[in-house]
Amino acid sequence: MPENPPAARPGGRSARVRADMVAATLAELTEQGYDRLTVDAICTRAGVHKATAYRRWGGVDGLIADALASSADQPWPVPDTGDVDEDLRQLAHQVYAVFTDAELGATPIALINAALRSDAGAAALHAFFAARHGQAAVVAARGVERGQLPPGTDPVEVVRAATAPLYHRLFLTGEPLDARTADHAAAAALLAARAGLFEARPGTPVTG
Amino acid sequence: MPENPPAARPGGRSARVRADMVAATLAELTEQGYDRLTVDAICTRAGVHKATAYRRWGGVDGLIADALASSADQPWPVPDTGDVDEDLRQLAHQVYAVFTDAELGATPIALINAALRSDAGAAALHAFFAARHGQAAVVAARGVERGQLPPGTDPVEVVRAATAPLYHRLFLTGEPLDARTADHAAAAALLAARAGLFEARPGTPVTG
Structure with missing residues (x-):
């Protein structure tokens, strides 16, 4: 994970962390299923500190809710x-x-x-x-x-x-x-x- | 819970244990919600040994599945x-x-x-x-x-x-x-x- 996020990325560091965590949540969920989903594995995949993840999302269910919110925000043709x-x-x-x-x-x-x-x-x-x-x-x-x-x-x-x-x-x-x-x-x-x-x-x- | 089940109860002891556990599962679920549902509390309510419950239903999700199966079996006017x-x-x-x-x-x-x-x-x-x-x-x-x-x-x-x-x-x-x-x-x-x-x-x- 780059220490200095590219300036072109919209929304800054917080938005970048969210996008990385949402992507990692979806990938882990698809590969492992809900019952084997862990915040640890999602953080490892996203390159995000566990403390940051727990503070922001609370846990696995908060990450799933945010992944769905992120999906709902996307424009739909x-x-x-x-x-x-x-x-x-x-x-x-x-x-x-x-x-x-x-x-x-x-x-x-x-x-x-x-x-x-x-x-x-x-x-x-x-x-x-x-x-x-x-x-x-x-x-x-x-x-x-x-x-x-x-x-x-x-x-x-x-x-x-x-x-x-x-x-x-x-x-x-x-x-x-x-x-x-x-x-x-x-x-x-x-x-x-x-x-x-x-x-x-x-x-x-x-x-x- | 009576030591000697009434003879009129159909299906014998196994059916009676199931009926009691299903009723206790529904009562606990309604009162406590899924997140606070425990096999222990259901067993206490039903007067059934925990070992029996774990052997027969595996856990809370098995009890919920069986409560739904029991509901599906009931005649519907x-x-x-x-x-x-x-x-x-x-x-x-x-x-x-x-x-x-x-x-x-x-x-x-x-x-x-x-x-x-x-x-x-x-x-x-x-x-x-x-x-x-x-x-x-x-x-x-x-x-x-x-x-x-x-x-x-x-x-x-x-x-x-x-x-x-x-x-x-x-x-x-x-x-x-x-x-x-x-x-x-x-x-x-x-x-x-x-x-x-x-x-x-x-x-x-x-x-x-």
Whole structure:
């Protein structure tokens, strides 16, 4: 680890330590699994002092929560084809692709499962979903603007419905899923939206 | 704990020890939370020797997995009004009522969250959902028989869709839910089923 961080690195030393620790946490988690994850191994990998890590993150669960927060902060490319049906289909397929990729899927699956192992992780997971739903809601909001979905449709409800069946199977029921699951999740969300099931309640501000 | 179990108790001593340990696990979990749950406290409460408990369940996570297995085994009253729309609405409201009851909801919520804390618990949770979906599928199967849903509809897909939005919010996103969430989950499942989204694939046996 360089004593003098390059000036080009944004955020300074503190941001660099965080980025290194998040990367090391994800790598250790993927390789070792939650039950064998240790602050020591993460610090060794990141080249960060243990005292610094314990002071800043408290322990393994704090590191997992921060890795998820860091992931939630990252910009997420949202489909914008001009057609809300196709955008939602692509959105559901993005989630499907991320979590089922034989190589790339291991880390996000391990991260969400690890977040479910502690109260701190669960709180970070709730914030992660709120951020993702908020980012993706623009897909449904554009559909409403273009008249492809009913006026007053809550865009967050639409994107939640289009992706929830995938998360439900992956992290709660353990049921298998495939590309058809993603297609059907998006199609069902559109049917529900067009039937007015996602219209915001009178007097309730539309979220997203 | 009586030295001589009453003869009327079915299943003999082993079944009685299991029932006592499951009840004690649920009580301790609800009162103390997962992080403060100990085999010692559960055994004291159940009047069971620690050696017996460790030999049979391995530890806290084995007890949680068995409590969930015990819950999955219990018969679940499934609505049967003659109308699949009303049956599915009632089904979604049963799930909603169980988990949001101010008094009775604490234990099932704690149990599912605890199951997410270990690999053994997660496996038990997957079996729990499979059992629940299998039990409730009759609601949708009757709807198909009565011509209220398209022929070839997979009944498990229908009941999963009618309840998944509730579990998704309760255990993954932490988003609030209310009776309207249950109504909409059932209505959306019916829309999707009637649009043919849950028709079993050609050549795939219909489950449930």
